[in-house]
Amino acid sequence: MDSLYNLTLHEVADLLARREVSSLELTRHTLERLRAVEDKVRAFITITDELALQQAQEADARIDAGEGGPLTGIPSAIKDVICTRGVRTTCGSRMLENFVPPYDATVIERLTKAGLVIVGKTNMDEFAMGSSTENSAFFPTHNPWDLERVPGGSSGGSAAAVAAGQAFYALGSDTGGSIRQPAALCGIVGLKPTYGRVSRYGLVAFASSLDQIGPMTRDVRDCALVLSAIAGYDPSDATSAPMDVPDYSQALLPDLAGPGGRRLRVGVPREYFVEGMDDGVRKAIETAVRQLEDMGAEVDWEVTLPSTPYALAVYYIIAPSEASANLARYDGVKYGFSYQEGKSMWENMEKTRQLGFGDEVKRRIMLGTYALSAGYYDAYYLKAQKVRTLIRREFDAAFEKYDVLVTPVSPTPAFKLGEKVADPLAMYLSDVCTIPVNIAGLPGISIPCGFADDLPVGLQILGKPFDEATVLRVAYAYEQATDWHKRRPPL
Amino acid sequence: MPISSQEVQHIAKLARVGLSEEDVAKFQQQLSSILDYFETLRRLDTEGIPPTSHTLALTNVTRDDAPRPPFHKEAVFANAPQREGDHFRVKAVLE
Numbered sequence: 001m002d003s004l005y006n007l008t009l010h011e012v013a014d015l016l017a018r019r020e021v022s023s024l025e026l027t028r029h030t031l032e033r034l035r036a037v038e039d040k041v042r043a044f045i046t047i048t049d050e051l052a053l054q055q056a057q058e059a060d061a062r063i064d065a066g067e068g069g070p071l072t073g074i075p076s077a078i079k080d081v082i083c084t085r086g087v088r089t090t091c092g093s094r095m096l097e098n099f100v101p102p103y104d105a106t107v108i109e110r111l112t113k114a115g116l117v118i119v120g121k122t123n124m125d126e127f128a129m130g131s132s133t134e135n136s137a138f139f140p141t142h143n144p145w146d147l148e149r150v151p152g153g154s155s156g157g158s159a160a161a162v163a164a165g166q167a168f169y170a171l172g173s174d175t176g177g178s179i180r181q182p183a184a185l186c187g188i189v190g191l192k193p194t195y196g197r198v199s200r201y202g203l204v205a206f207a208s209s210l211d212q213i214g215p216m217t218r219d220v221r222d223c224a225l226v227l228s229a230i231a232g233y234d235p236s237d238a239t240s241a242p243m244d245v246p247d248y249s250q251a252l253l254p255d256l257a258g259p260g261g262r263r264l265r266v267g268v269p270r271e272y273f274v275e276g277m278d279d280g281v282r283k284a285i286e287t288a289v290r291q292l293e294d295m296g297a298e299v300d301w302e303v304t305l306p307s308t309p310y311a312l313a314v315y316y317i318i319a320p321s322e323a324s325a326n327l328a329r330y331d332g333v334k335y336g337f338s339y340q341e342g343k344s345m346w347e348n349m350e351k352t353r354q355l356g357f358g359d360e361v362k363r364r365i366m367l368g369t370y371a372l373s374a375g376y377y378d379a380y381y382l383k384a385q386k387v388r389t390l391i392r393r394e395f396d397a398a399f400e401k402y403d404v405l406v407t408p409v410s411p412t413p414a415f416k417l418g419e420k421v422a423d424p425l426a427m428y429l430s431d432v433c434t435i436p437v438n439i440a441g442l443p444g445i446s447i448p449c450g451f452a453d454d455l456p457v458g459l460q461i462l463g464k465p466f467d468e469a470t471v472l473r474v475a476y477a478y479e480q481a482t483d484w485h486k487r488r489p490p491l
Numbered sequence: 492m493p494i495s496s497q498e499v500q501h502i503a504k505l506a507r508v509g510l511s512e513e514d515v516a517k518f519q520q521q522l523s524s525i526l527d528y529f530e531t532l533r534r535l536d537t538e539g540i541p542p543t544s545h546t547l548a549l550t551n552v553t554r555d556d557a558p559r560p561p562f563h564k565e566a567v568f569a570n571a572p573q574r575e576g577d578h579f580r581v582k583a584v585l586e
Contacts, residue, residue, distance in 0.1 A: 102566035196547045209545050238552040239545070313529050324506060331507070333579050338572030345582040346507070354509030362508055366499070366518060367525060369506040383532050385542030390535065392543060424521055425528065441546025465546075 005033040005165030006488055009222040012168055013070050016063060023063065023073025027056035027117055030075040034119055034166040037491055042141050043151075043161040044120040045080050046088050055117040062115055070225045070249075072115025077167035079158045080121040081128050082213065083202040084108055091204050092124040092136040092154075095330050095337045095356035105202020106237065107171060107213050107230045114229045119167050122157030126358045127327065128175055128206040130154050131430040133182070134421055135360045142417070143186060144489040145455055149414040152182030158216045159186040164491055169226050170216040175206050176315050177409075177434025179214045180446035184409035184458020187448045187487060189223045189475070190216045194465045195441035196241035198227075199234035207322035208239070210315075210438040219485045220447065220476040224248035227468065243466060251469035252476040256295045258403050264297040264474065267402035271308035272433050277411040280452025285408045288449040288459045288478065292406070295481060303398060303405070307391045311436040314391065316428060317371050317384035318439075323361075324368030330356060363424060392440045395462075404474050405462040408433050409446045413455035433460060443468045447475045448484035456484075493523040 004012065004026065015021045031049055038044060052075060059073030078084060081091050083101035085108075090096045104112065125135035133141045133156025141156045143149040144164040151160040155172030159182035162170050172179040174192035183190025191214045198213045205211060215226035231245045258264035268289055273282060293299045332338030332352035339351040357365070371380035398405060410430055420427045437444040442462055449459035459478070463471035479485050499519045503510045510518065564577065573580040 099570055102562055102569060196549075235554060239547065239549065241547055241549075307535070310532060310535060313532050316525065317529060317532075328507075332572055333581055334567075335570035335572070340573070342582070345584055347509075348582055349507050350509035353507055354511075354514075357508065362510075362514075363518060363521060365506050365508060366502050366522060369502045370494070370498075370522070370526075373502065373505060380529065382542055383537060385544060386537035386540040387532055387535055388543040389540050390537065392546065425524060 004029050008218045009074055009168040009225060010070070012074055016073055017068065023056040023059040023117060024053065026073065027052050027075050027119070030119055030167065037144070037164050037166065040142060040147050040491065041144055041160050041164050041166070042139050043077070043122055043157040043164065043166055045090055045092070045123050045138060045157070047120040048087055048118050051087065052117050052119045059115045059117060069114050071111065071229055073117055074168050075117045075119045076111070077120055077122045077158055077161040077170040078108070078118055079124055079155050079170065079172045081124055081173050081204045082108065082171060083204065084118065084121065087118070087121065089121065089204070091128070092126040092138065093357065093361070094137045097137070097337065099335055103202065106199035106234045108202065110230050122155070122161055122170060124157055125154035126361050127204070127323070128154040128173055128178055129323070129360050129364055131177070131181060131427055132415070132420065133157060134417065135358060137358050140417055143414045144491045145187060146414065149416050149455070150185065152185035152410070152414065154178040155190070155216065156182045159183055159188060159190065162186070162188050162216050162218060163489055165488070168218070169222055171213055171230070172216045173203055173211060173213050174438065175210045175319060176438055177431045179216060180409050180434050180444055180458065180460060181430065183216055183446040185414040185456060187456030187484070187489070188216060188218060189220055189445065189447050189485070190214065191223050191227060191445045191468070192437065192443065193227065193231060193468060194241070194443045196239055197231050197443070197466065197468065199237040199240045201234055201236040205326040207319040208326060209322060210319060220472060220479050221249065221252055223445070224252055224472050241466070246469055248469060248472055251473045253473060254477055254480045256292065256297050256474065256477045259470065264404070265402045266292055266297045266299045267303035267398055267405045268299060268301050269303045269305045269308065269405055269407060271305055272407035274411050274432055277408065278413060278452055281408055281411065281413060281457050284450030284452055284457040285459060289406055291481065292478060295477060300402065303402070305394045305398060307387065307394050308436055310387050311391055311439050312428060312432055314384045314387045314439055315435045316367065317380050318388065320364040320368035321371045321381050322368070324365045324372065327361070327365055332356070360424070388439050391436055395440045395442060399464045403470055407460045407462070409458035409460045413452045413457060437462055441465060443471050445471050445475050447479055448487070449482070450484060494519060494526060
């Protein structure tokens with residue numbers, strides 16, 4: 001029973017299937033591990049012991065009846081931005097500190113059918129706005145590889161929980177990099193699906209044209225298993241794609257051939273190797289790409305996507321604009337924090353939002369309100385949407401020539417807690433490599449590819465819309481030829 | 492192109508977010524530097540380029556106008572800050 005928590009989801013699924021361990025035993029073991037390191041990691045806002053044990057018992061009954069699947073009975077952690085019926089969902093904010101959703105997100109319904117066991121709801125930057133989890137209204141999460149450093153954000157709790165063995169997989173959400181960047185900083189796998197691949201019903205909205213839920217796992221096979229379970233058309237989400245979901249596990253082959261068996265064409269866009277990028281990160285990425293070459297890929301190191309430097313500005317106009325609309329609902333009337341001492345309804349509402357929201361959230365609401373307001377809409381929001389078209393067209397043209405694009409995920413490894421909080425713009429720059437992918441709506445994965453100063457480095461693989469299969473295939477082949485995914489933090 | 496403190500207060504009013512005087516000053520400075528950064532977009536020629544609001548080519552997604560069971564009333568009120576009967580109570584909207 002020693003270090004079951006170090007195994008992958010699929011390894012543990014095998015043990016469950018062979019009845020070498022029960023889900024109840026596994027869940028107890030996971031909860032013990034969770035609590036043993038939680039003082040140091042602080043990945044969880046809510047720990048759901050009782051629920052987990054009850055779900056584990058149900059899972060065991062299903063497995064005994066021969067009705068188990070690849071995810072049945074395996075403890076998971078869910079980012080606290082995803083609605084779980086009857087379980088407090090805070091979005092890392094005082095505004096929703098005591099909010100209990102009356103419904104499950106569609107992804108939760110799907111995982112429940114697959115035999116979900118939830119050990120807890122994970123910490124995050126408030127309303128998913130941030131890149132370090134330091135914007136959580138409650139407390140920061142610590143990187144399991146170095147407890148004085150951030151786990152990344154906004155899905156920092158989910159990333160840390162998986163890295164620390166507190167859950168076998170987690171769900172995160174990604175609007176500008178919030179799955180991929182913490183996955184990279186914590187040395188795990190994180191996938192942002194194509195926009196529309198996974199239902200957003202029950203995902204508390206930040207930016208409706210950018211948000212996606214995705215898996216955060218120890219390895220690529222686990223990622224494929226979770227993605228297959230959560231992906232697919234949902235009539236409750238008008239933006240979900242009415243397209244079939246392939247069995248992503250079938251895409252995992254240990255060789256690197258491109259579609260049709262020809263050589264895989266890999267493009268490396270120069271603009272992602274930004275000025276000020278950490279040398280150790282650069283070296284790790286370059287080594288990883290040379291590994292792909294050694295494995296038979298045709299690599300073009302000189303791809304250029306000239307609109308890349310503009311993506312950050314586009315994102316920081318579009319995302320806050322959409323957020324200003326999505327967060328208008330937090331007014332203290334039907335749910336959430338509600339200030340009652342004012343002299344008028346408006347005063348109550350204004351104070352509710354002043355006290356219920358943290359600084360970063362207020363900053364973005366105001367940016368968005370400004371960008372959409374009369375006199376500024378054309379110069380900011382409309383302009384940003386036009387540049388968004390340019391960015392997407394550039395990617396489309398690139399994917400005529402390449403099967404995948406490969407880039408760094410983060411210009412630096414995990415930074416120290418407190419290092420970037422004083423300068424919002426400096427924090428925003430952590431997302432330069434991830435943001436364009438959300439703007440264009442493409443799928444992107446971060447996989448471990450090495451270390452810089454003993455801190456994990458992630459490699460980003462981007463694919464065509466709805467081509468998660470190729471992204472996963474390339475990720476899997478690289479992973480199996482290396483052993484980064486087998487490393488565990490010294491915790 | 493710095494933003495004035497009156498503009499900050501105006502935006503805060505539109506967004507219904509209360510701000511202290513310190514907040515106004517702080518946000519004025521932070522928003523100004525972020526807005527300065529946005530000026531880089533002016534360098535791009537977007538003449539004749541259509542805006543993208545959405546990366547999926549979906550339009551007019553509809554469903555049948557068929558009634559479905561609503562949320563249970565108690566579930567809807569479970570998180571109510573101020574409930575009176577079957578109403579959410581707020582201070583007077585109009586005097």
